[in-house]
Amino acid sequence: MLTINNLNISYDNIPIVRDVSLTINKGEIIGIVGESGSGKSTLLRAIMGVLGDDGKIDNGSIIFDEKDLLKKENKNIYSKDISMVFQQATLYLDPITIIEKQFLEIMKNNKENKKEKHKNIVNLLNSLHLEDAERILKSYPFELSGGINQRVSLGLAMINKPKLILADEPTSALDVTVQAQVVQTLKELRNNFNTSIIMVSHNMGVIANIADIIGVMYYGHLVEIGPKKEILQNPRHQYTKQLLKSVPNLNGDIPKGISGRIPEFGSVIEGCPFYDRCIVSEHKCKITKPVLTKVDNGHFTSCLHATEENKIYLGEIL
Numbered sequence: 001m002l003t004i005n006n007l008n009i010s011y012d013n014i015p016i017v018r019d020v021s022l023t024i025n026k027g028e029i030i031g032i033v034g035e036s037g038s039g040k041s042t043l044l045r046a047i048m049g050v051l052g053d054d055g056k057i058d059n060g061s062i063i064f065d066e067k068d069l070l071k072k073e074n075k076n077i078y079s080k081d082i083s084m085v086f087q088q089a090t091l092y093l094d095p096i097t098i099i100e101k102q103f104l105e106i107m108k109n110n111k112e113n114k115k116e117k118h119k120n121i122v123n124l125l126n127s128l129h130l131e132d133a134e135r136i137l138k139s140y141p142f143e144l145s146g147g148i149n150q151r152v153s154l155g156l157a158m159i160n161k162p163k164l165i166l167a168d169e170p171t172s173a174l175d176v177t178v179q180a181q182v183v184q185t186l187k188e189l190r191n192n193f194n195t196s197i198i199m200v201s202h203n204m205g206v207i208a209n210i211a212d213i214i215g216v217m218y219y220g221h222l223v224e225i226g227p228k229k230e231i232l233q234n235p236r237h238q239y240t241k242q243l244l245k246s247v248p249n250l251n252g253d254i255p256k257g258i259s260g261r262i263p264e265f266g267s268v269i270e271g272c273p274f275y276d277r278c279i280v281s282e283h284k285c286k287i288t289k290p291v292l293t294k295v296d297n298g299h300f301t302s303c304l305h306a307t308e309e310n311k312i313y314l315g316e317i318l
């Protein structure tokens, strides 16, 4: 459905996203995690073609249904087949138009009559735990809470049943029970219409619940990707291991987090970008750039330790 090859993105000529490659199949849900500033939103915005004036794709390709989205003539795909929920949902709603009109605008080419459209919108909003849909539809975004606007944005992204939904933190403003409902609605959309979804979230619980595949980003690189179970139970990149240990749990322990911070974008890094913060790094990690390497079925990681461990393991069983 979507194949990204060696994507490089910069803002004002400062490299941000580096050499990201990934594939998403029909009906698959990929969850992207990583600390703040790791380039998750930038990646989604590039797929959607909305990087803004200072953003630029330096090289790479984004192929959707065999068409290269980076070519001007394929821009019309966006409204029909791909939709996006932006991280600050309220900012992306039209402030001077009531919600129902915003829905009707994106449904203007659909063949249902007005009454049917209204019914479909209400049903979708209800499934997103917005029971007072009639009031919401008559409101302007500023009259609604952040959590409601977030779900309205999700509804706008879902209503035309696109082939691919890009969801940037779609549950961040919601309390846990509503989060669960929204995740359920997205899963139903996938189950019923084979929709593919790329979801970015800081909430590992949400990702663990919804994703089939988890991708981990660090300093603009995709450092590990694989089936959900593999990533959660057998992470191979030291960054993923430390990130998972930083997730708060219910036993009251306060996780330590990862010491240090992401390097400054644009700085020269010869080896692994996680070198300074990694608790098992060695000199070779400082001087050798790790590349995304297969460590198991569908599981890839860019960590010298992981790939060497694998060589030893494979050596033993051969």
Ligand SMILES: Nc1ncnc2c1ncn2[C@@H]1O[C@H](COP(=O)(O)OP(=O)(O)OP(=O)(O)O)[C@@H](O)[C@H]1O
Residues within 6 Å of the ligand: 011, 012, 016, 034, 035, 036, 037, 038, 039, 040, 041, 042, 043, 052, 054, 055, 087, 265
């Ligand atoms: N329009 C822009 N112009 C210049 N730099 C930008 C722009 N947008 C993002 N950046 C920079 O690119 C880097 C990656 O940002 P991005 O928003 O993609 O990260 P993120 O992983 O989505 O973070 P968060 O989890 O906080 O949403 C950051 O250093 C950010 O400051």
Ligand SMILES: [Mg+2]
Residues within 6 Å of the ligand: 040, 041, 042, 087, 168
């Ligand atoms: Mg972001």
